Amino acid sequence: MIWVNIYDMKLLEDALKGSARALGRLISLVENESHGFLDILKYIYPLTGKAKIIGITGPPGVGKSTLVAQLAKIYCRKNHSIGILAVDPSSPISGGSLLGDRIRMAHLFPEKNIFIRSLSSRGTLGGISQATMNVARLLDAVGYDIIIIETVGVGQDEVEIINVADTAIVVLSSGFGDEIQALKAGIMEVADIFVINKADQPDTARYVSTIEKMIHQFSNKKSWMPPIVKTIALTNQGCEELIEKINEHTLFCKQNKTLIEEKRKKNILEIKRLIERKIREDIDLFFEKKHSLENLYNKAINEKKDPYSIADEALNAFWKSCKEKMEKAAK
């Protein structure tokens, strides 16, 4: 039996009835890992699993926002309801440029069945990709059947964020030749579809063949070879084809045993991360209260100890304190 407090329960009921305001507040609770957020996630979990989650990343300036807007429009026309999460891992403070994009985009869509939200919760214990997953589940539970996760960049953070998606799309453009240097293995492994946007640029053909070579060199995907879709998002060219490729990939994932196994491994990894996160909370609590790391460090520095030995001692103190926890668990 999962227990959710009355206040959150009211929010949940309203969000499930379609209140964007209630959904927004739930997302904040989950994003900020506020008290009781795990209960909310446990409660909504049985309602999830219906949405298609699409991840989109790429270097700044390739036209991701325009592409996302076009995809959203097309899905809208097909009577889907769309949740868009703009995730900005590099910006803990300002909320980043994405939020601005989003606000501008919101004006393009007065439609009720589009929900747009920025996430930039760097500070959360579970990490940004876990927070993204949690919020995507919320959107899924309240009935958004297409969820687009957009993030800027091709670093490890972005790889982890779009790895949350069922289909990961990397958007590139021939104007960003130097970016290829930075792509390398991580992003090549995670991409299910490549989009070459601004395909009306003169050197697009050469660029496409470079990416093709990289796919053959780096792609680690068993049996699914990431296709390259050329788009001009500004004029909607290639966007329908992209959606077809997404559908092909969805179908493929449902039938392919290797990918089902991969998904299972992803789920197990998530559980492991949740466990680590909980223990990290315990550690934080322990070192906040009785034995502050500050004191421990000052004492050790006076004795000229190295950080590795200080950590050993601190951990020992932590284990001692675990007696209570252990006895409770043993009951």
Place this chain on the structure above:
Amino acid sequence: MIWVNIYDMKLLEDALKGSARALGRLISLVENESHGFLDILKYIYPLTGKAKIIGITGPPGVGKSTLVAQLAKIYCRKNHSIGILAVDPSSPISGGSLLGDRIRMAHLFPEKNIFIRSLSSRGTLGGISQATMNVARLLDAVGYDIIIIETVGVGQDEVEIINVADTAIVVLSSGFGDEIQALKAGIMEVADIFVINKADQPDTARYVSTIEKMIHQFSNKKSWMPPIVKTIALTNQGCEELIEKINEHTLFCKQNKTLIEEKRKKNILEIKRLIERKIREDIDLFFEKKHSLENLYNKAINEKKDPYSIADEALNAFWKSCKEKMEKAAK
């Protein structure tokens, strides 16, 4: 008393005598977190603290490698011994393009007092920035007095890696206007010096004033305002001035109380990370042996449990198993 096994002790002795081969093997041990690596780090710790650690990052193509080569040459001429660590967080597999750069660079420097090494240890439990710190300490201990950490990109990984350095340099170039979008808070906060390379490009002046504005907007540094140094690394222009700025920053750090306090906090954070890492090892060990997460997951899926509840149960099992550990610690 710190105990190091005989084989590692021999490597340590050779490395301290100047054997690059022994040092290389020690670095591999530390990078891969092989058995006994923490003992090595404890052992060498008292020998560290003499080197100046310089971190250099920036988007690909701005000319970081050329700049690093010029700095190394100048420091060489001033009779310093230089260790260069090229850290590539995005590439767990290929070793990345940096290694190639490094190999090419090695030919430029037949001098004995330059040691060049690539790191790309994504998989390590302690994380890439801890691994970088550990290897930098090794270089410091064996006598390299200038350590340059170079990494490509401006993402969170790169921020954490150059945060290991005493002086963090962000290299930009006016050809990378779009990159400014991606810079944002993280990198602006960590940079001690900005370098605008390829300063002979026509729009450099405008670019410099853009960066100046960003520094004023985002910089979080107390009292130290990051200077901007214009360079043309290819012809060595501005490189001496950069070294002067690095020296100024070093001097400033030694005298400024806020920065001394920041450094202390960094050290405490490192200890916390080391503690978390150790517990993560324990968790891994636990779930490898008795209660594999695999089994736990399969069982829970049959019972239609959500991942958050599965994690709770798994953690409970883990705490139960901690009895032994706790009793040992209580002695």
